Amino acid sequence: MFEVKILEETINYQIRKVNINGHYFSIKKKIHFILNELPGILQDLRNYLLQNDSAGISTILWEYKSQQVNATLYRCMDVLLPTEFEQYCLHLCGYFTDEIKKPQISQSNIFKFMLTNNIDLAFNNKNSEGQWHSEDTGIPRRAIDKFQNNKFEEFIISCEKHEIEAIREIFPHLGEIPLLNRIYANEAYTNVFENFIRRVGENLIEEEKALSKSELVRYILTGTSIPEQKKDQRFSTLRELKIIQEVVTYVYQTIAKKPNSYNVKDDVWKVREKNEQGFISLIFDFSPLSEEDKPYVKAYIHELLMKTDASIGGVWVRLNSIKIIYKRFKELRYKDVKSILQMNYYHILHLLDYLQQLRDEKGKQCYKLTTISEQYCYVKLFIDWIIENYDWQYDNVFSLVPFHNIKAYSDPTKYIPEKVIQQLEHVLHELPEIYQNAWEIMMNSGMRFSDVQGLQTDCIPYDESEEMYVLKFINQKMKKQRIRSGQSKYHVIPASDLLIEAVERQKKLTANLRAIANIERLFVVWNDSAVVPLDGKTLSMNINKLIKRHDIRDENNEIFHYTNHQCRKTVTVDLLSQGMSLKQVADLIGHSKETSARYYRAVQMKKIAELDNKMFEQLFEKMLDEEVKEQYTNEERKALIREVKLGARETPEGHGTCVKHVSFGPCHKKKCVGCKMLVTGPQKLPKWYQLYEEQQQFLKDMKEEFEKYGEKNYQGHRSYQAESHLLDVYRRTIEKIEKFAKERGISIEQYRQ
The missing domain is CATH 1.10.443.10 (Intergrase catalytic core)
Structure with a gap:
């Protein structure tokens, strides 16, 4: 029951001073309302508080909002109904955090929600409603403090029990700085917290998961080490704690000392390599390979890791090359071929052509010829290993693919001007x-x-x-x-x-x-x-x-x-x-x-860049067929010379200049050697000598390969004839250039070096 007495008629602007159950209040209302209606309103508020009826409370407060009565009603709840009001505020704290998942709560949130019974208005509305009640009402602040004290006790108990999921749920309600202040204000709490961090470190060692300071804090408090955004500044104070540095260092260095423990039967291996106090870690994923190839590839990679001094990076590249060859081959039409070991010579030639034609979304070549050559080489080594270790009666077709003058297709390292x-x-x-x-x-x-x-x-x-x-x-x-x-x-x-x-x-x-x-x-x-x-x-x-x-x-x-x-x-x-x-x-x-x-x-x-420019006109006249020269007008010839000076006409192999006229349409040739559009001269002789020597060696190797398999009539094979013809083209080109140089008194000895 509420006993209401009016002490004075007015104070100011019809504001009356009243006594309710021995407590003094001021209210701007008529006497009839104060004596006859206010006691019932207070009783209703008490009932709603006991029932946690937010809708009922909001109805009363909102009804008297415009009449400036609800400020008195808030204070009445604070003074006359402290137990009921505190329990209700604690109920709201739990409701906001557990059901609505609001991490931080203020008095203003409580006041606004009591007035509106609307979460969005209570947390997102930036107007000042509810702010001015906090000066006269202390129960909501005490309830929030009590709620956070309870959460902190739950946090410490969860640390003792190593209940990391509970910690992740509790942490957002406490706040980073307030939580640390509470922990490090008490030595017992500090020990519990730091021992929990150390136990997390032990678990990470078992999982062989080394994390940075930021990653460790994110993992403990959110369950993931991945940042929410590119520059994630959360937990900046926590990550600088000495205990975090201690555990990060201990975990990293302990894992670095552990031997590799992957299971060969697994499709995914996590492999480490010691690197002073640290380590390099790579994932070896065999899952894209066929079931037929997996056992052999795993055994091969395992032997490279365990029995050779190859770096894990180099071994990873070998595995990746095998996977790329298998993946790209599956994109072709040979559905019956389920294994790299089933691929024949025509398959790998088709694949070679396919790999050179692949383009990415921007139209850029996916694989350079030097990269393809390296991938084929690694697959060749893998198959050689199988033949040797499993007594496999199998011809390694990857050893038969010709990659002529492959270094001519690599991008040379530039010097620094x-x-x-x-x-x-x-x-x-x-x-x-x-x-x-x-x-x-x-x-x-x-x-x-x-x-x-x-x-x-x-x-x-x-x-x-x-x-x-x-x-x-x-x-x-x-x-x-x-x-x-x-x-x-x-x-x-x-x-x-x-x-x-x-x-x-x-x-x-x-x-x-x-x-x-x-x-x-x-x-x-x-x-x-x-x-x-x-x-x-x-x-x-x-x-x-x-x-x-x-x-x-x-x-x-x-x-x-x-x-x-x-x-x-x-x-x-x-x-x-x-x-x-x-x-x-x-x-x-x-x-x-x-x-x-x-x-x-x-x-x-x-040194010869200038010679290139001066000599080009002579080469243009001397070395080209008439039908090619006739395509150029005088103006076009001048423009061509400008392009040559800029290097825009250099062939991919670097052995000359292409003078193909636009009227001839796009070029579909794979090689420039022997093309009548190619202009070359003495300054390119080092490249021609290199091509000739490499082709000689290739023919020699080809001959030995034929003889190895008992083929005596190798000179009649079309492939040998084609390579022999290419050697003749190199020879004739060299002879033609040397003749050109001799007629002009140019020494070719400087190029033979």
């Missing part, structure tokens, strides 16, 4: 010192990045016999060849002052990291979990960002694109341009002689 080097070195100081040191070493030694990556602290010894400091490193690409030939595995070159200074700076830079990991490798970084080698992609990515930021352009006014291997090419070209012999450069850089020769041809191309 002097203009770009000058601009880049002017701003290189903006990068972290480790990147500056790597650049300095590569540009002063010609080393590959993979060799720089392996440099040790003792890489600059003093050579007593030469009385100078030298750089000692392992040339990874030539390592096996050096050991087989009885040489030391270390390659040694003179060390310049710039080189020595860069190494010394790097020693100081990574001294602490090397001490942590107890290693001697120079180029290491901390990846938030362990000490690992510097990644080459990270280096090139940062240099390219620097190039883009400073708008560094090449001679064609295009943004220069940097790759680490360009440093090696630049040093090699520079040495050759200075007059060093191929052998000297090969010995210094650690190239094979063949690679140095290819780089020498790049130098020659630079």
